[in-house]
Amino acid sequence: MIRNSVSVSADTKSVFLSHRVRWLFPLISICLCAAFVLALCVGRYPLSLLQVLGVIGHSLHLVKAQDAAADAVVFQARLPRLVAAVLVGSALSCGGAVYQGVFRNPIVSPGLLGVLSGAAFGAALAIVLGLSAFIVQLGAFAGALLAVGVGLSVAGLLPEGGLLTLLLGGLISNALFTSLLSLVKYLADPLDQLPAIVNWLLGSLSDVSWQEIYWLAPLLIALTVLLIRAAPVLDVLSLGDDEARSLGVPVSVLRPLLIVLATFACALTVSMAGIIGWVGLLVPHIARLMVGAEHRHMMPVCALLGATGLVLADMCARTLTSGEIPLGIVTELFGALAFVLVLRRLRGGFL
Amino acid sequence: MNADLLACEGVCLRRGRCGTVLDNVSVSLRAGELVGLLGLNGAGKSTLLRILLGLLKPDRGHVLLEGKPLGAYSASSVAQQLAYVPQSHTAAFPYSVRRMVELGRVPHTGLGSALRAEDHAAVDHAMARLGLQEMAERPVTQLSGGERQRVVLARALAQEAKALLLDEPMTGLDYGHQLRLMSLLGEFAAEGRLILLTSHRPEELFAPASRVLVLDDGHIVADGLPQNVVTAEHMSRLYGVSLKQVDHEGSRFFTMEK
Known part of the structure; x- marks a missing residue:
């Protein structure tokens, strides 16, 4: 008969794989957000993280307009292609x-x-x-x-x-x-x-x-x-x-x-x-x-x-x-x- | 005994220029039977299996499941009653063994629904029955042929079907696995399932089978108890070699007559 009494998972590596999704999914989501913000910053007209956050804050009406040029770079040049x-x-x-x-x-x-x-x-x-x-x-x-x-x-x-x-x-x-x-x-x-x-x-x-x-x-x-x-x-x-x-x-x-x-x-x-x-x-x-x-x-x-x-x-x-x-x-x-x-x-x- | 579980009547199939594959084949199979199907290469064994499963439509004739034509059932209710174990399973992706067995629950849960407690129980039971718990998380692509065969069989078992149709299940298995598989199929039949398997070796069917069919040139040429069908006379005619039979303690062996 093909019966075995032991029921311990032998291959811990793949057990690990299928359970990974629980923490990998949020992790990759964070990576995506980070990549997105980074890509908003770099380019021929470099922006600092603060500038980008300022532009985003302005668009959400959280802060006053700070830098019109940064606004244009983010909204007209970079954001559409990132989306x-x-x-x-x-x-x-x-x-x-x-x-x-x-x-x-x-x-x-x-x-x-x-x-x-x-x-x-x-x-x-x-x-x-x-x-x-x-x-x-x-x-x-x-x-x-x-x-x-x-x-x-x-x-x-x-x-x-x-x-x-x-x-x-x-x-x-x-x-x-x-x-x-x-x-x-x-x-x-x-x-x-x-x-x-x-x-x-x-x-x-x-x-x-x-x-x-x-x-x-x-x-x-x-x-x-x-x-x-x-x-x-x-x-x-x-x-x-x-x-x-x-x-x-x-x-x-x-x-x-x-x-x-x-x-x-x-x-x-x-x-x-x-x-x-x-x-x-x-x-x-x-x-x-x-x-x-x-x-x-x-x-x-x-x-x-x-x-x-x-x-x-x-x-x-x-x-x-x-x-x-x-x-x-x-x-x-x-x-x-x-x-x-x-x-x-x-x-x-x-x- | 009880009524036919699975039957076909007057099934004919022609294909391309090769002509007739099956010609007026009628078979009726009952629950609890372990039926072996013998025939030459290309005799139409796999074709008959696929027709019985509803995977292939015959040109003429029909298949009856519990007395009703197969077409009267939905695809998933057919799948709840008939399970298929193909000749060789090649996995395209490295799914875990457990996931492969879980797919046997698809006829019951539908696609995309989560497994219920009873589904998990059926999967656990099938895996335990075939000794797969230890390898539950291993990718199927890394298994040997024999292990893969057990996984597919466990999937069919998890389907909780009344009939298991197996296409040359012994091919590629080592001798030990062949014997274990045969005895397991015997147990399944004893539990009231119908088991139909195609085979190339008459000897392996002799002891465990309760009935043997011989398919030759598109016709069923013999149908009955193994003692009466798996005989030197029938097998010599079928395989075109003259054979001598030796019976020994409930088994029958063939040797070529010199």
């Missing part, structure tokens, strides 16, 4: 985690079904057609949805359902939209349009306006909250089709639904900030290392980490050089390095 960094970072990380869960694959990122290549094509097309910045954003959003739509439809045309056909659909859609992007780049005016396209593709938060945030924040927040709330579903879906269905879970409804929600979230981030690589792939891994794989614990941590990470990355983008490095480059650079460290830490517990 955007929080929104984009958390949405991308949660989107990535959902993609990884739904596809049962920890090395999947939101670009899998063509979100990024579609968005790039849509934005590039709008730039070449000489349309306004707003239409470029709309183009990116529409392109992202179109590409995922193409990916899903191609998967539908292939025989035998399941994950592999979705992956193939994504592969084909990615190839299609990457080639369309190349075509648009080839046709673009090399003097002004091509640099504009390249610049857009690198991803940046420098042009985010309050108006954009008013429009997109409610949607992004709602989607991120929905994705976090879907955590228990992800645990079951990541078992695989037959096992999940044998537990009475409607896989054929929930999987596309989650893909659509995560895709929407990613498409919105792309239209707000361009292509910010690595966040969606890397942050879920770090979250798993910190609190374990169970999505119920890992998703909220993932959202906070993504927000903190992007606030810091954006701060680096603004301050590392005298000019501004596009945010996408910073995340790619740090992301690639950090991923090596994460993979080294994972060792046996991976795949």
